[in-house]
Amino acid sequence: MKQRYVYVLAALLAVMGLSVFMYKWQVLGFPLGEDQERPVWTIEAAVGFESGPGSITAQLQIPALTPGFRMLNEHSVSRGYGFGTDYGGGGRVAQWTIRRADGDQKIYYRISVYEDESVDVSDTIPPFPPMPVINEPLKTAVDVLVKDARDHSADTASFTAELLRRVNAPSPDANVELLLSEVSSEAEFVGVITKVLASARIPSRVIHGFPLAGRQRSARLVSWLEVHDGDQWLYFNPATGEEMLPDRYLVWWRGNEALVNVAGGSNVEVDFAIQENQFDAVAIAETQAAQLGASSVDFSLYSLPIQTQAVYSVLLMIPIGALVMVIMRNLVGIDAFGTFMPVLIALAFRETKLLWGVILFTLLVALGLSIRFLLERLRLLLVPRLSAVLIVVVLLMLFISLTSHRLGLETGLSVALFPMVIIAMTIERMSVVWEERGASDAMRAGLGSLVVAVAAYVFMGMSWLEHLVFTFPELLLVVLAMVVLAGRYTGYRLTELQRFKALRLD
């Protein structure tokens, strides 16, 4: 009965820990590995204009729905201007306003985005577009073009592809030439195509954006064609008719609205600059979680002051050491002094590094032990004797530090990091065992402690494990579940297989 409670509790703990872990990993995008960096692009739009005499209202189209990208942050740099964002016809619009401004003005809008495959266009299904009003002779040209393309296609996608093939033909026919006679820019070209598609009752629009790649001083907007086939938006390369999006294409805005509109200003210019940075993946995940309103982030260790973080990154490894302890003691069956002494020694090893740690620990215990045997002759009472051993340990640490410093062995200085009280208790326990049970028992338990400490050190020193536990502290619930399970382990210890070997049935 009790056994079942233990299993249920362990399963509950493990499920709790793992589900929070999975949520943070899969949904919030916290990285499993350490020091992971992700590219973050910062796009800066600089709007320059000459101010007129009156009040100024500047509007700039800014990204709203960005398939494949997620926004990390955005802000505007504009001295003295009121700033706000709003949803407009082509997406979002940033608006700056000021009562009076003098001379040349420059205002900046900056947005940082990073790639996220999971971001999809969740735009509404558009209505069928109204028949555009087109005057003759263009109307005939459009009608002919639509009829030809329709005859050579099966559905919306192939219709669009066929249409684009015709308008991009190296030697276009007269109708096409007529249609494109007044086109002067890529955006206008795509605009004409949307008009043709509209007269075929196909919803479509121009999208404007940037293929993000490295660092670009003055980035050029690339116009693309977006066509809705009744289920979803399809993207077409207007120059080839290919159905695709350029690599890392960030949609800035959609539709035929002007990129910028400054009321009360003249000579408007917009320059785009793109900067690629490497950004800590954890920080990105945190920002994203904050945007999603996930409360788990409020309890993230990364929100603590850096110094406290450093303390916790060590403290969180202690449960790992304890787990190693449990395995070594209850599953393997190694004798060791003190329940958690090896874990604390392992913590000290983190600072001294393994080889020096083992050397210093052995030296300290050996010297302490020999002095403890001298103290035995004085017949001190228990507590004064323990205190005397403690003082001796402190003096020995001082002595080792000074000697090694003289010898130029700076690693010897790190002996100060050993937990002296624990060492003093170890020396006392070891000396009692030595007297009561003999040197071999004392040595064996001492060696056992060292072995467990080294094992704990190896696991506690794994930096990926440290990162994992620090980023996902809920994994400690899984460790707790494992410890609880080990607490009900009734099988043999590894060393018992040897101990009871005479009893084996063959």
Place this chain on the structure above:
Amino acid sequence: MLGAAARLRDAGVLGLNERNTDFIMRLNPRRYYPRVDDKVLTKELALKAGMAVPDLYGVIANQGEVRTFPGIVENLQSFVIKPAAGSGGDGILVVTGRSERKRDCFRLSSGEIISEGEILYHLSNIVGGQYSISGNPDKALIEYCVHFDPVFANVSYQGVPDIRVVVYRGYPAMAMVRLPTRASDGKANLHQGAVGAGIDMGVGVTLNGVLEDEIVDEHPDTGALIEGLEIPHWNFILESSAKGYEVTELGYLGVDMVIDRDRGPLILEMNARPGLNIQIANCAGLRNRIARIDEIHNKSAEPAERARIARREFKLERGIQ
């Protein structure tokens, strides 16, 4: 490795983890522990239940009382000093006589001479808690020194051999005799190097011995054969240990007894966490016997009845091997 574990399981060997979780935690409520961990209390309870124990000469309960020691032992030639809450035989001093020349010096069982000052220091250490399981301040007992029965004279080196009976839910399940050696410094403790010898529960005759997990036929110091010794008062020993269950209410209990030359079997101490070496000494696993006791367990059976059943159930079949 898994094969080795399976073969141990087939042999019914009880492991430490299983002992701790399935038996000690389940059958030994912590509130009853003081009954066995405090030897003064054990003695009182055992006396109340009409069991024979070594006489208590005095108790030294704190540092101030240490100086009452010479008064306690004034008229005694031999006595034993032990910590009330000690474990594994640590901290026990067996005084067998006084020095001929110096009146305030004592002779230990090892033959060593020890001064009164050294004994007082030892008492201080006991009272300070050096030997107590928890490390808390402890009491020191001064009690009757057993003159052990000559049956074990040839198979022990100094010290006092004792008999350990593991009692499961009131039924004696397994027994062994622990023989001190030179290596164990006269102590009857297996992990200090004493020899353990299993006992045929049915007839009370020793089987072969075990030293440090290895099977031995002869005592390492005296060379005498260990097997085949007939233990006197065997039935009484089993009945007494069965009664230990009524005294302590611990379902998994180790009862340690000694056989005094003059006074017969005496209860020395009881143990809530008896070790598993008894399995090696008996070349048999405890689990099979425990399972059998669970089958035949009868709540209302008297200690004598339970001892009788144990003799019947766990009698070895001779001549088959």
